Amino acid sequence: MAAISIRNVDVVFGENIEQSLALLDQGSSRQEIIETTGDVVGVANASIEVQEGEICVLMGLSGSGKSSLLRAVNGLNAVSRGELLVQDGDQMVDIATCDASTLLHMRTSKISMVFQKFALMPWMSVVDNVAFGLDMKGMSKQKRRAKAMEKLEMVGLSEWKDKFPHELSGGMQQRVGLARAFAMDSDILLMDEPFSALDPLIRSQLQDELIELQQRLNKTILFVSHDLDEALKIGTHIAIMESAKIIQHGKPEDIVLNPKTPYVADFVAHTNPLNVLCGRSLMTLVSDLPIVNGECVLNPHDNTVVNVNAEGVITTASRQGEALPLHHWSEGEDIERMAEGLLVIASPDVPMRSAIEIRYKTGLPLLLEEDGRLVGILSDKDFYHALLGKHFTLDAA
Ligand SMILES: Nc1ncnc2c1ncn2[C@@H]1O[C@H](COP(=O)(O)OP(=O)(O)OP(=O)(O)O)[C@@H](O)[C@H]1O
DSSP states (O other): EEEEEEEEEEEEESHHHHHHHHHHHTTOOOOHHHHHHHHHHEEEEEEEEEEOOOEEEEESSSSHHHHHHHHHHHHSOOSEEEEEEEEEETTHHHHHHTOOOHHHHHHHHHHEOOOOOOOOOTTHHHHHHHHTTTTTGTOOOOHHHHHHHHHOTTTTTTTTTTTGGGSOOOOHHHHHHHHHHHHHHHHHHEESSSTTOOOOOOOOOOHHHHHHHHHHHHOOOEESSSHHHHHHHOSEEEEEEEETTEEEEEEEHHHHHHHSSHHHHHHHSOOOOTTTTTTHOOOOOOOGOOOOOEEEEEETTTTEEEOTTTTTTTEEETTEEEEEEEEETTTTSSOOOOOOOEEEETTTTHHHHHHHHHHHHSSSSSSEETEEEEEEEHHHHHHHHHHTOOOOOOOOO
């Protein structure tokens, strides 16, 4: 079930909204609209569904409209046109048209927000900051404190409960912000560049923690970032915005492999694809391998070959006439101790990061097997393609 359903949403800032919407419908650009009406188009005709338990990252350059859309989800920005449905139990509430008391209910019990600037109260202790917001839910003081302590524990800051925000580092303050958002126990978390003010190491740690917490608590998260590496790491889905519009929405691997416009391709070209790609997307198909004397040639330079029977089952392999030991690898198995000269057979779903590590340890290509049949290989050419970003095809719309 969709937790958030954004349907043809426009967000226009200004005094002449009707006129600006009419101009949008006529195909006027943002710039033309600002020149004619003085209004700024924050979001134009955005439609996406975010399913329960997804982390959807809104990605795009500065000014593309990410925050404008995010803030529409909890009513901080008014929706000028369209429907913005948010799940409340087994019904959907339209944030665009609901009354003030419904909006208040949604904000206090269904949707929480984490900002880039931690938004902590400087005069309140860490634990009181985390508990802030729970009294609006009518919780007793004792319960509020217990809940706040539980969430502080979760982010590893229980020892810091009585300190004040200025006594904490930026990363710790952001953890307090996260603890506060999780304390609200809302089903939906809106996160506006929550980690962008932090240094890379802390940022990466908090990203890992967020993924882990999300898996444990199964929240639905809408996350704004201008960093595709971050989006690829934490997003189950990514929506890319340009000039107020969503121009591509899909799973991370789809975005990396099939960018729809040069704008998306440009983002993709500057990212590290190893976190999202798997062997299947890059492998050389078995049907494309040269066959010499009935053997599939993996590397003609050192005569590494593999034999498959009529059913496609791998039987033996050799390098310069010497038999190579075969080893079936599955995810989670230690790669560190793999010996040079081991020919590894893995699933086509092997993450490229693991595949490269295996290649590094064994010095050999990988064989990819599905349903007991050899379907492809990963050789150095495929690894270089992944690293150099030559794996995608620009599917220009
Ligand atoms: N409250 C507002 N009033 C008027 N214009 C606004 C308001 N909020 C945003 N805008 C304008 O809407 C456009 C989109 O801004 P938005 O903050 O959504 O972009 P963004 O993609 O989140 O950018 P950034 O990464 O820099 O935060 C910008 O031109 C901005 O000036």
